[in-house]
Amino acid sequence: MRIKIFIAAFMFILLISCATDYKRGPEGGPNDKVRPTIESASIQNGSLNMDKNSSVEIKFSEFIDVNSAKNSVVISPRSASKKAKIYWYDKSCEIKFRDIGEDQTVVITVNPSLKDTQGNMLSGSYSLSFSTGSSLDRKFISGRLNGAISRNNIETVNYAKVKINLYAAGNDTIDVTKDEPEYSSGLSEVLGFELKNIGSGRYRLLAFNDINNDQKPQPGLEMIGFSHDLIDLSERDSIDLKITLGLTDTESPFIKNTSVAGEDILKIELSEDIKKSEKYIDSCFVNGQDEMFVEYSSQADRKAVYAKIKPFKIDDLIKVKLSYVEDYFGNLIKEGLRVKTHTVSDTVSAQSFKVGGKFPGKISSDQVLTFATNSFVNDSLNFKLLELKDSLLIDLNKNISIEPYKVSINLSDNGVRSGSYEFRIEKADSTAFAAKITIEDPLGSGSVSGTISGVSVENCILICKNIKGTSKSVNISSIDYKIDLDPGKYILAMFADRDSNGVFSVDHRSYISEKAQFYADTVNIRKNWETSDINFEFK
Structure with a gap:
């Protein structure tokens, strides 16, 4: 009896081991950098008169990572998405439709967020269209992501994370955090995008850096960009757009945390970076007694301010009240959030200098x-x-x-x-x-110069990002500009600071964004040399 049990257990373990190996797929080696590609599809792109209960299989060249697959395939428009179910296998996916509408054009998009088991992504979006009728919808939107600007810094964006959503623009206001898009796509490796086989109508387009990979834009946390005007594809067949990602921030800063940073130092940490100010702290009390203090801040850490008060003791009750500090987007700290109380639970002993x-x-x-x-x-x-x-x-x-x-x-x-x-x-x-x-020897400096057209130049800000990581932003106040830079290779961008707050502002609720332009090529700054004709033409 024991022998039979042992044999049965051994066979069970063997079966599980074999099944596990099959599902995992080949390791591919430590240096496998080959991107997955679309090998084939069970139907031809543009197929007509498809059955309402069609099934479409897409095969890939590599074993697919299941976690990345979850939100990588998008069915458009929304009415067709609700009648589709996606099944994933090792190197393929199958989309089964049930009772699609008459004369319905369906677009299947595979976004570049899809990875193989070695973490390699698709080089761009793939789309496959078919119709249950005798013709396809033919409207078309193409475009390019210029880049991304966070406040007054050029940000590097992973193309595979950016999603392009197209929303139907009816009579109701669009809430991009809740409403489902009619169509969706991703970026190519060169930051281009295409939305094909769109139905006639009026739309709003929004691009966003989908950090959470949940297909939902989160303004304030994720960078967004959009078409300024309503896209009307009722009369025209196509449109080409250029989009710049930026941050939307309408939240007021608040005191996130307080801590003792030294024997007489209280550190006040805020929820976000705050603007430079002559005074951050209004008052400090220790055990109910109003105390003199000296405040400090750091250019490197704009979320923290410090109060040097007096040596603290265990159980001291410190109450700090901030002045009306504001973040870079002009949001003031609210009255009820200016005060924070801290109880000293442990003092910080003196340390030798290092x-x-x-x-x-x-x-x-x-x-x-x-x-x-x-x-x-x-x-x-x-x-x-x-x-x-x-x-x-x-x-x-x-x-x-x-x-x-x-x-x-x-x-x-x-x-x-x-x-x-x-x-x-x-x-x-x-x-x-x-x-x-x-x-x-001195590194020296070079310069860059050019002209600006298409916008009022009183409030233009030029951002110069050295590819080694340093960045510089300069206010420009004339049509012809010239600034000095350290030698090196730079990415340049300029935006018209309409709000005069020193940061690139976007408002997804009103679809208003400050105009921005990226210079197309990397600019090489050489010592004792002026790099000229770096022009910015706003349209």
Whole structure:
């Protein structure tokens, strides 16, 4: 009896093992970067007189990741989507329809968010159309995503995450967070999109960075862009659009958290970045007593402000009240959210001074030396350079920016020449930190120039993003512009700051967006050279 049970159990485990291997598919090797493609479909694109209960199979070249497949296939229009069911297999999917309408054009779209089991995505959207009647709907929308601007920074967007939704524009207001689109598509690898075989009618188009992969735009969290005007495909057959993604923000900032950051330092963390201001904190109370304080902020972390009050004790009750701070979109903190109470549960002991992160081993003599520390207040420190060749000691005491946990020193303002040095930080007549550093010849600068047309130039903002990561935004106030930049390769974009708030603004509720243009090519800035004719033409 025991032998029979053992054999039965062994056969069961063997069957499960075989089934598991079959479903998983081949590993493909650690360096499998081959993108999946559409190998075939069971019907021809544009098929006519299809049965109302048709079934369509699409085969792929690779084993498909089930998790990415969930929202990767879209059936349009909405009336056909409600009568379709999608079945996924290892290297194919089957769409079964039930009782589609008469003379109904159906579009099946596979978005590039679909991945194979190695994480490789499709290079672009794939669409397949058919009709239950004798003709297909022939309306067509094409376009391109210019890029994405978050506030006044150029953002990199994963093409496979961007969805293009087309909503029927009836008499009712469209709520893009709730309403289902009539048609949907994705982007190609070169940021182009197409919506084919659309029915005649009036529409609104919205593009969004679908971070959650749920097919639903979430303004305020996900970047969005849209067609400014109603798209009327009643008389015309096609239209071409250019879309720029931006952020919608109508939410007021609030105090998210408070914590003790030092023996006498209270850190106030807000829900989002806030604008630079002369005063962030209105008052501080400790155990009901109004206390004097010094406030600090950091350019690197715009979500945090600090209050240096007095040494805290366990169970101290600290109440802080903020001034009327605002975020970059002009949303003021609400009256009832300006106050926060914090009970001290643990004090922070004093720490020996340290430089955090990686200290740079070399830097050009016309750059700014920036490094992090573990010290909140760095104003008691002295900074020096010891020239190794001649043992000459240089005091660095000009144009020093001291922020919480951060120090920046402009080397050129301190007369530093190229050479080999030892950088020293002195505190109370002792060396708290020392490191070798090479000061290289000046990096120099180049310039970019051009003209602006099609918009009022009083409030234009030019964004220059170095492909190595740094970014610079400049207000432009004339038709002809010229600005200096460090040498390097840049992506350039410009927007007309209609609201004069310094950020690129979009409002999905009223379909109003500030105009933006991206320069088509990467711009190479060379030392002592003007790169001209970088023109921006708004339409």
